[in-house]
Amino acid sequence: MPIQKVTREEILTKSLEVFRHRGYHNTSMNDLANAVGLLKGSFYHYFDSKETLMKEVLSSINIFLKAQVFPIAYDTTLPIEERMETMLKRFSKTVFSKDGGCIVGNTILETVNLYPQFKEILQEIITGWMDALTYMYEQTHSSEHAIKLAEQTIMEYEGAIMMSKLYGKSHFYKDCYIRTLERLTVHG
Amino acid sequence: MPIQKVTREEILTKSLEVFRHRGYHNTSMNDLANAVGLLKGSFYHYFDSKETLMKEVLSSINIFLKAQVFPIAYDTTLPIEERMETMLKRFSKTVFSKDGGCIVGNTILETVNLYPQFKEILQEIITGWMDALTYMYEQTHSSEHAIKLAEQTIMEYEGAIMMSKLYGKSHFYKDCYIRTLERLTVHG
DNA sequence: GTCTATAAAACGATAGAC
DNA sequence: GTCTATCGTTTTATAGAC
Numbered sequence: 001m002p003i004q005k006v007t008r009e010e011i012l013t014k015s016l017e018v019f020r021h022r023g024y025h026n027t028s029m030n031d032l033a034n035a036v037g038l039l040k041g042s043f044y045h046y047f048d049s050k051e052t053l054m055k056e057v058l059s060s061i062n063i064f065l066k067a068q069v070f071p072i073a074y075d076t077t078l079p080i081e082e083r084m085e086t087m088l089k090r091f092s093k094t095v096f097s098k099d100g101g102c103i104v105g106n107t108i109l110e111t112v113n114l115y116p117q118f119k120e121i122l123q124e125i126i127t128g129w130m131d132a133l134t135y136m137y138e139q140t141h142s143s144e145h146a147i148k149l150a151e152q153t154i155m156e157y158e159g160a161i162m163m164s165k166l167y168g169k170s171h172f173y174k175d176c177y178i179r180t181l182e183r184l185t186v187h188g
Numbered sequence: 189m190p191i192q193k194v195t196r197e198e199i200l201t202k203s204l205e206v207f208r209h210r211g212y213h214n215t216s217m218n219d220l221a222n223a224v225g226l227l228k229g230s231f232y233h234y235f236d237s238k239e240t241l242m243k244e245v246l247s248s249i250n251i252f253l254k255a256q257v258f259p260i261a262y263d264t265t266l267p268i269e270e271r272m273e274t275m276l277k278r279f280s281k282t283v284f285s286k287d288g289g290c291i292v293g294n295t296i297l298e299t300v301n302l303y304p305q306f307k308e309i310l311q312e313i314i315t316g317w318m319d320a321l322t323y324m325y326e327q328t329h330s331s332e333h334a335i336k337l338a339e340q341t342i343m344e345y346e347g348a349i350m351m352s353k354l355y356g357k358s359h360f361y362k363d364c365y366i367r368t369l370e371r372l373t374v375h376g
Numbered sequence: 377g378t379c380t381a382t383a384a385a386a387c388g389a390t391a392g393a394c
Numbered sequence: 395g396t397c398t399a400t401c402g403t404t405t406t407a408t409a410g411a412c
Contacts, residue, residue, distance in 0.1 A: 108350050110294075112354060113209060161297070165296055226381095227384075233381065390400085392398095
């Protein structure tokens with residue numbers, strides 16, 4: 001048996017970073033292979049296409065969020081503010097990056113119109129986030145209002161990513177974070 | 189002189205639509221040329237590169253906004269709600285599209301990290317929008333608060349575009365629109 | 377003939393896939 | 395490494411208005 005240089009997991013982790021930084025169409029198989037230290041030819045031993053790889057990257061994000069992040073919202077042993085804070089922080093660590101990219105938001109804007117292959121998994125991720133936020137806002141608001149607040153929170157965060165990228169400043173996130181917490185308590 | 193099939197203006201208008209729909213990297217010179225009824229080689233008679241073309245597209249958007257949209261905010265002969273409504277509607281007509289794309293937001297997320305060529309003009313567009321919104325919110329809020337509200341408005345709209353694209357629903361825009369108007373009056 | 381908008385063909389580079 | 399396709403770009407040829 002030849003030596004296995006990398007694992008599928010490592011490829012997925014590295015590919016996530018590359019896709020987040022470069023976008024989907026502007027990432028070549030060469031970029032991905034280089035990032036994990038393989039020749040692009042060897043890459044097809046693990047994944048049969050760029051599309052399949054992206055699908056698995058998005059799927060692994062979804063699995064992680066469903067296992068490690070979203071459940072926090074429903075853990076009623078913790079105070080609501082703490083749940084929200086922890087969830088936002090963990091979510092950011094997975095899905096956002098320092099240079100201002102959100103792999104989920106970027107991929108939606110870049111592909112949903114013309115490459116519906118990713119639409120389903122992207123919807124699943126955002127819906128999971130929506131449900132978790134809605135559940136938390138329902139503790140202090142009506143169901144209909146909670147949904148609107150959850151939508152507003154997600155929209156603001158995605159917009160904050162754009163603004164951070166454009167101006168290289170991070171206060172947009174922080175303002176979002178504060179407003180997201182404020183919505184738990186004020187003007188019911 | 190031979191028959192001219194298209195004008196520079198027509199190319200810019202058509203290219204704006206193609207870039208908005210397909211994104212920057214996923215648009216080929218072939219796509220652009222086909223959209224205006226030329227072969228891709230002939231395209232270079234008008235623009236010397238894809239990058240130059242995109243720059244001019246963004247620049248034409250900026251010129252239009254500065255001449256026809258942003259000045260509305262400063263027209264004190266009109267009531268503030270009317271100014272905001274008119275501005276939002278005109279802005280949407282130029283920059284957004286039915287299939288849920290914002291050429292400005294998309295291009296920021298797709299290019300700013302790796303193609304800084306567009307950064308300056310993109311900043312100019314967003315800053316123009318920011319200034320117009322801030323000016324209006326300053327009528328009923330402090331300067332510092334007005335800036336935050338303007339930022340929040342832009343972030344929400346860009347997020348709404350993402351959500352509309354993902355779920356094929358338009359209520360995200362409408363909610364943004366309502367909240368943007370509400371911010372003019374409530375909780376000063 | 378000159379000028380120029382477009383077509384046609386071909387360039388080198390790089391894409392995704394094998 | 396090799397394949398084929400396509401990328402952005404350049405060059406050459408053609409056609410029609412002066």
